[in-house]
Each structure stands twice: as C-alpha cells, then as structure tokens.
Amino acid sequence: MxxxxxxxxxxxxxGLDDSGPAHWQSWLQAQHKDAVRVTQHDWSTPDLDRWAxxxxxTVDRHGSGPWVAVAHSFGVLALxxxxxxxxxxxxxxxxxxxxxxxxxFGVAGLLPHGRLAIPSTLIASDTDPWMTAASTRRWAARxxxxxxxxxxxxxINAEAGFGPLPLAQRWVVSTQQRxxxxxxxxxxxxxxxSFAI
Numbered sequence: 001m002x003x004x005x006x007x008x009x010x011x012x013x014x015g016l017d018d019s020g021p022a023h024w025q026s027w028l029q030a031q032h033k034d035a036v037r038v039t040q041h042d043w044s045t046p047d048l049d050r051w052a053x054x055x056x057x058t059v060d061r062h063g064s065g066p067w068v069a070v071a072h073s074f075g076v077l078a079l080x081x082x083x084x085x086x087x088x089x090x091x092x093x094x095x096x097x098x099x100x101x102x103x104x105f106g107v108a109g110l111l112p113h114g115r116l117a118i119p120s121t122l123i124a125s126d127t128d129p130w131m132t133a134a135s136t137r138r139w140a141a142r143x144x145x146x147x148x149x150x151x152x153x154x155x156i157n158a159e160a161g162f163g164p165l166p167l168a169q170r171w172v173v174s175t176q177q178r179x180x181x182x183x184x185x186x187x188x189x190x191x192x193x194s195f196a197i
Contacts, residue, residue, distance in 0.1 A: 008068055008092065008176045010035040013055060015073025015100065018043045022158040024165035025072055031169055036062045038075070046100075048107045049085070051078035056086045065090030068175050070168060073130060073155065074100045080111045080143070087117070093175045094120040095168060096145060098156040101131040115144035121171060122146070125153035125160075 010032045012025050018040075019025035029035040038058045040051055055078055059067060069091045071079040076099035082089055099122070102108035122145040124136035133149050140147035150167075154160030 008066055008179045010172055011059065011067040011069040011091065012037040013069060013071035013075035013079050014038070015075040016043065016046055019072060020158060022163050024162045024168060025070065027164045028070060028168050028172065046074050046105055048077060048081050048105070048110055052081035052085055055079060055082040056089055059089055066092035066179065068092060068172055069094045070097070070172060072097045076100065077102055077105070077107060077111060083116065084112050091118060092179050093118055095171050096120055096122040097168065098123065098125055098128055099131055099136060099139065101135060113142050120145040123156065123167070124149045125156050127152045128155050130155055
C-alpha cells in the first residue's frame, strides 16, 4: 500500500535504544514522505518527562499538525505523558504498539488513568517480555483505546521478526483518510445553491 502525502503527517515515536533500520517503525516511516521521527538525546536512559518534552518539542518544530502518532514500547509511555503534560499537543490519533510496563520504570502514577481525548488503538502481544497482555488490556481500558493482540509476537520488534508491519500501515492510512474527511467543509446541497443564486 502506498504512503499518503496528506495534511495529517505521521509522528514516529520509538522506544528504548531507538528503532533500527530493520524495525517496523523504520519501515513505516519510509512509507510516508511527511513522517517525522522523534529523536531522544539519550536513547538508553528512560527519563519519562524528558522523553515527553522531546515529543512536544518535535511537534512544535515541525508544524501545527494535526499529527497521527505511532509509538512503540517506552515511546508509548512518553507519548501518554506528553499528552498529559501538554494537552494542547496536536496529536489527533495514536497507535500504541507493545507498550512497556509502567511499573517496571516506576512511572505508573505519572500516566493518564482516564480516557484519552483522542482515538487510539493499542496493539499487544501474548508473549511480550515487557508487558503482559492482561496489563495492556487494563491500560487500554483506562485510556479508552481499542485493544487487540497479535498472539505470540514477542515485543513486536525486529528481534521478534517485525520488519514490515502492514497492520500499522493500514491503520495509519485509514486514520489519515478519516481525519481528512472530517476536516472537509460540508458542501451545500443543489437546492441550497439554487436558492442562493
């Protein structure tokens, strides 16, 4: 499926150690000419507030959006923190893939515990070493996210065999198209035009 050159650009938010060239996020970014990747100053140190601030700064630097965000692992937590600290961040929808367990980093209390103001989908794995499927389901319920599992998919990264991830591409394109349709002005009916003339 071809990428979408449209007015709803893609924001790619990797997790710890970034997403290498074989990772599905890098593949997804290559499908979208207008995609922007959030780059952290220190990919090996999971500092939630610094990572969240970096997301907000990236969005500010690259335009007003609205953005479609695709986050992975600790990047999911950073995006959630960003949306909480910076509620005006112009992210219109989010795909949350294989989030890291907040309790492992001691940050559960710093994340939203209520429904997000934007539509979101959380993709989980039954065999993710970073977060159990049951825990992802609980967080998805808190955030009001649509939840689905890929089954035995590890951490849904390159090591688990996920270079291309067509599901993510389909979600991004369909979300971009839906947002574009929602922003189109409603056309007056033929009768209204006739009356105006």
